Each structure stands twice: as structure tokens, then as C-alpha cells.
Amino acid sequence: MLLSVVAVLMLLSCTCGENPAVQVVLTNKAVQYGKHTGTDWIQENLQRVSLPDISGKILGIIGYTLTGITIKKCDLPEPSVEFYPDATGFKTSVLGLSLAITGGWMTQCGIIHDGGSFDMAVFSVNVISVVELGKDANGHLSVTSVSCDARVGDVDIQFHGGASWIFQSFVEHFKGHISREIEIRICPNVEEMIVNLEYHLQAMNVSFDVDQALSFDLSLTGLPVMDVSSLNLGLKGEFYSIKTHMDPPFEAQPFSVPEQQGYMLSVGLSEFTLNSASYGYYLAGVFQALINDSMIPPGSPLHLNTSLMGPFIPQLPKMFPGLLMNLQVYAREVPMFSFQPDAVKLGFPGAVKAFAIQPNGTQTPLFKLNVDSEFSSKVWIAGGRVKGSISMDNFTLTLVGSEVGTFKTDALENIARIGVQMVLAKLNEKMGNGVVLPRMKEVELVNSVLKVEEGFIAISSDVEAFLTDRGFNRQTNRPA
Numbered sequence: 001m002l003l004s005v006v007a008v009l010m011l012l013s014c015t016c017g018e019n020p021a022v023q024v025v026l027t028n029k030a031v032q033y034g035k036h037t038g039t040d041w042i043q044e045n046l047q048r049v050s051l052p053d054i055s056g057k058i059l060g061i062i063g064y065t066l067t068g069i070t071i072k073k074c075d076l077p078e079p080s081v082e083f084y085p086d087a088t089g090f091k092t093s094v095l096g097l098s099l100a101i102t103g104g105w106m107t108q109c110g111i112i113h114d115g116g117s118f119d120m121a122v123f124s125v126n127v128i129s130v131v132e133l134g135k136d137a138n139g140h141l142s143v144t145s146v147s148c149d150a151r152v153g154d155v156d157i158q159f160h161g162g163a164s165w166i167f168q169s170f171v172e173h174f175k176g177h178i179s180r181e182i183e184i185r186i187c188p189n190v191e192e193m194i195v196n197l198e199y200h201l202q203a204m205n206v207s208f209d210v211d212q213a214l215s216f217d218l219s220l221t222g223l224p225v226m227d228v229s230s231l232n233l234g235l236k237g238e239f240y241s242i243k244t245h246m247d248p249p250f251e252a253q254p255f256s257v258p259e260q261q262g263y264m265l266s267v268g269l270s271e272f273t274l275n276s277a278s279y280g281y282y283l284a285g286v287f288q289a290l291i292n293d294s295m296i297p298p299g300s301p302l303h304l305n306t307s308l309m310g311p312f313i314p315q316l317p318k319m320f321p322g323l324l325m326n327l328q329v330y331a332r333e334v335p336m337f338s339f340q341p342d343a344v345k346l347g348f349p350g351a352v353k354a355f356a357i358q359p360n361g362t363q364t365p366l367f368k369l370n371v372d373s374e375f376s377s378k379v380w381i382a383g384g385r386v387k388g389s390i391s392m393d394n395f396t397l398t399l400v401g402s403e404v405g406t407f408k409t410d411a412l413e414n415i416a417r418i419g420v421q422m423v424l425a426k427l428n429e430k431m432g433n434g435v436v437l438p439r440m441k442e443v444e445l446v447n448s449v450l451k452v453e454e455g456f457i458a459i460s461s462d463v464e465a466f467l468t469d470r471g472f473n474r475q476t477n478r479p480a
Contacts, residue, residue, distance in 0.1 A: 020221045020234030021252040021270040027230050028083065030264035030463065031090070035081040037465050042076060051101070054181045058170045063108045066118065066178070073100035085226050087146050089132040097125040105159055107167060116161025122182060124153025129190055133226075139206050139219020139236065145194045150186035152179045213284040214239045214277060230259055237270065239277035241284045248279040248334075255456045263447070263460040270456045274337040287350075288330035302415045306356055312415075313407045316366070320356045320404075326363060328353040332370065342452050344377040345393075351400075367402040369409065371395075373420070379457070381450045385434030390424055392417075442466050 051069040058064060075098040084091040099122040106115040130146040155175050159167045206219040217236045225232045240246070250272070257268035281287060293304035302308075304325040307317040329352050338345040350371040355363035374394040380387055397413040399406065437445050448461035 018221050018236070019252040019254045021237030021272040021276070022218065022235040023255075023257045023266075023268040024233045024235065025230055025257050025259055025266040025268075026233075027259065027261055027264060027266075029261065031081050031083065033264055033463065034465075035079060039076055039079060042074075052185065054178055056174055056177045056181070058107075058174055061109060062170075064167075064174070065106045066120075067104050067106065069101055069103040071099055072102050075099075083226055083228055083231060084130055085228060087130055087132040088134070088224055088226050089130060089143075089146065092127075092129045092131075094125070094127045097127070098123050099125070105162075105164075105167070107162075114162040114167075116159060116164050118160065119158045120178075121156045122152060123155070124151075125182075125186070126151045126153075127186055127190070129187075131194060133224045133231075135220045135223050136202065138202075139217075139221070140202050140204065141220060141224070141233070143194055143198050143201060145191045148187035148190050150183050150190075152183045155179050155182070209242060210239070213242060213286055214280045215242050215245075216240075229261065232257075237273045237276075239273065239280045241280040244283050246283060248276050250275065253455055255453075257456070257458055260460040263449075264462045266458055266460045268456045268458050271337050271339040275334070278335050278337065282331060282334045287335065288328070291327040291329055293324055300419070302412075302419075312412050313367075313404065315405050315407070320364065320366070323356040323358065325366070326355045326357060328355070329371075339452055339455050339457060341454060342378070344379055344452060344457075346375045346377070348373045348375070365403050367404060367407075368400050369412075370398045370400050371416075372398070379450060379452060381437070381448045381459070382434070384437055384446070384448070386437060386450070387434035388431040389428050390431065392420060392424060395420060 051071070053069070054066040056064060077094070077096045080091075080093040080095075082091050101120040101122060103118055103120075104115060105118045106113065127148070127150045129148045132144045132146045134142040134144065136142045155178055157171050157175060157178070159171075207215060207217045209215045217238045217240065219236050221234045221236050225234075237252070238247075252270055252272035255268060255270060257266050260266050291304070296303055302312075304327065306320045306323045306325060309325070310317040329350065331348065332351040333349040335346060335348045338347070348371075350373065352369045352371055354366040354368070356366055357363055372394065373392065373396075375390055376393050377388055377390040395413065395417045397409040397416060399409055437448060439445070442465060444464045444466070445461040446464050448459060450457060450459050
């Protein structure tokens, strides 16, 4: 159940060092859910486990081996799993575990061999384990076994077949040995599971490409922080241009995600994360486009033809009559997001360069406009979907250079504003339908809520896990 909690945490994921742009807060409710889910999973899968042989001697002369040991039934009491701030980890206690085991027995005394089957009951098994969470040099979450203690209360064995009636009479002489053999194997198996989990954590990607332009870094920025009710992981949460991998000229600011005990986890996303993506796209040249007349809807009052631009720029058709035009549209600075209470703001400082296309295909510069626009958006979660709406707060055209003389931009600005509003209407239609919350292969977010705070977005949610038996009782093929 402890492993399930950590696995759920990683499938989803304050600190010292650099400020994290993404924070994941795991609450006690998540730990208890992981405990319940993990207990049910173990109950369902434990009977598939094959245990190692147990060998010994009776009276020092009769060798015996219990082999083919399998678990028929498991009585697994509700375990205790709790945050353990002393080790920045988890303490798991399983008290009163009982097992029904079956297998085969073999004895050897000189040249005499015998064998049969057996049934064993193992009573009052207590296991207490503490693991520590940490951070490795590459920003992976690490998990280490700090302590493990196992005790077996008693065993009872019934032998069948062969000369079992003779063997049975010696049970009191060697069942203590069997109890000790079981005891000494429990903690190494627990620790091996933790080592396997640690191997998988180290193999997980904390940096990956999201498209052809950007990579995303989700490495830990510092050690996990824990108290008796929650665990906080700080993640870098920074996008980079794949070509340049340059840090943006701004830093992530500190923020604190409100702890929501009514939910299993909370995730805080700083405005830095979106702005680092915007900076990466800006460096990659994504925020630029070439617009020609074929891209303008036929019913538009504005077309990219010097003669048809006469109502807006009277001198243009006189200087360059009947020529098609191209518009080079680009961001002149990095578009920046700002998270404010209940609103997401976006400022987009753009520019437009206009060219006339000569009969020989050459382009003649005409003018340059600065386009300054600001937008506001509302974002929420409903029905398992992220939804939203966006509105335009400001849109301004300013003439900053011209080879055709000065002209007023009011009419062009009004037409462009109408075009932007048409684009926003289509965008709002899609945003109204929403986007399904991300679902990983074995984890789904449920009962989620979203709130925009000053400088960050906070998503609080419960989790539904779909655990499988994949990897249960398997040895991990790790390199030597």
C-alpha cells in the first residue's frame, strides 16, 4: 500500500533552492485512499506469489525441505500508513497478518527419502517499515528503506502423505526454525520491492519533448517537504526551446498552494510555466506568420489588394495600383501571461509589416504597424472538463513606419478588431465545450476544482486509481 501511494504520487507529482513553478501537495486523504486501494490489490494478487523453499534439519540428522510454497488465503488487517516527518517519508504498520500456505515437503536421512504435501497457518505477522523520500542529482524523486522490523507470532503445520505421521510428531522441534526463516525473509523482500520502485523512479523521464519546438523540465527543485498531514513536492515546471535551451529573462516567483484536506491532492501551476513556454515559442519563431489574400474570407470587407485598401490608405492605390499584398505578422516581444484572482490575463505585443507583390514577384515594403492587444480569460472545471471563455480588453494599431506616407489607423483598427472578435467567438465555442482532464493509464482525476490565484492556478482533486497486477512478484531486469 505504501508503494501504491508513492506510485500514484509520481504518476500525477516548500523546497530549498530555486523556486518551483509547479507544486504538488499530497494530503492524508490520498494516503488513506492509497492504503485502501493497495490493500485490496494485495489481497487479490497475493495468491499468485510463490515463496522460496525453506530447508533445515530435525535432531541434526534428518534434512527437510518445504518447497513449492504458495499462499492460499491472506487475512490482511487494515494497515496503518502515515506521514513520517522524522524521515521525510512514510511509516507503514501491518499488525496481525495471517496466512494460509500450502506446498510440498521432502525429507532425507542417508539414502532414505520421503515426501508429501503440507498445509501451514502463519499467525500474527507484524511488519513495520519506514521509507524516506528524497531527491537525486538529476531531480528524480528517490525512495530509500530506512528501517524494517518483522515478527511472526506462531505457525501451525499439518503434513500429508508419505510417513507424515512420523514427521508430524517433530513439528514442535522445528516450527520455531520455520518461524525464524519466514521472519528473516520478510524485510529483505520489502526492501527489494523498494529497490525496484527506486529503479523505476530513476528511469522515469523528468525532462521530455512536448513538440518539435519545446521540451519540458519537471525535475524536483529541492527535497520533499513534509509535515504530519501533507507532503509537498516542488517541480521546476519550465519549458525550453529545443534549439537554444535558453532560460527566460525572468524567474519563477515563490507561491504557496493552499492545503485542501477535503481533496487528495492539490497542484499549483505558476504563471512562470506558461510564460516559459511563450518564451520558448518566441525563440523558436512560432509567433510569426505570413498572411496573403487567399487566406482572407471572401466576404471580408478587407482584402489584401492595394486598390481595395484605398478606403483605409488613400495614397496606396495611387502609388501601387492593383497589386496583391502580403502581411508579415509577428510578436515583437514575448507574449506574457498574468494570473490574477479569478482571471488569466495575456498581453500580446505584435507587429505587422505590409508588402506589395510586384509583377516579377519581388516584395516592396509599404508600412509597419504595432499591434498591442490584451485579453482576459475565465477558466474552470465542470463535468471532468477544463472549460473557459476569453474576451478582448484592448486592441490598438499604431503606425510606426511607412514608405507610402502617413495615414490614420482608426478604420483599419476597427476592421481588425472585428476580425479578432470573430476568431474569439470560434475559440469561445471550443472552450465552452472544454477539454477532458488528462488521464494517465492507471490514474484519473475526479471531483476536480480549479481556482485562479495571484500568480498561480490551483487545481484540487481526488484521484481514482486503476491498479493492475503488472509487475507483481516479478524481478526487475536491472543492469548489474
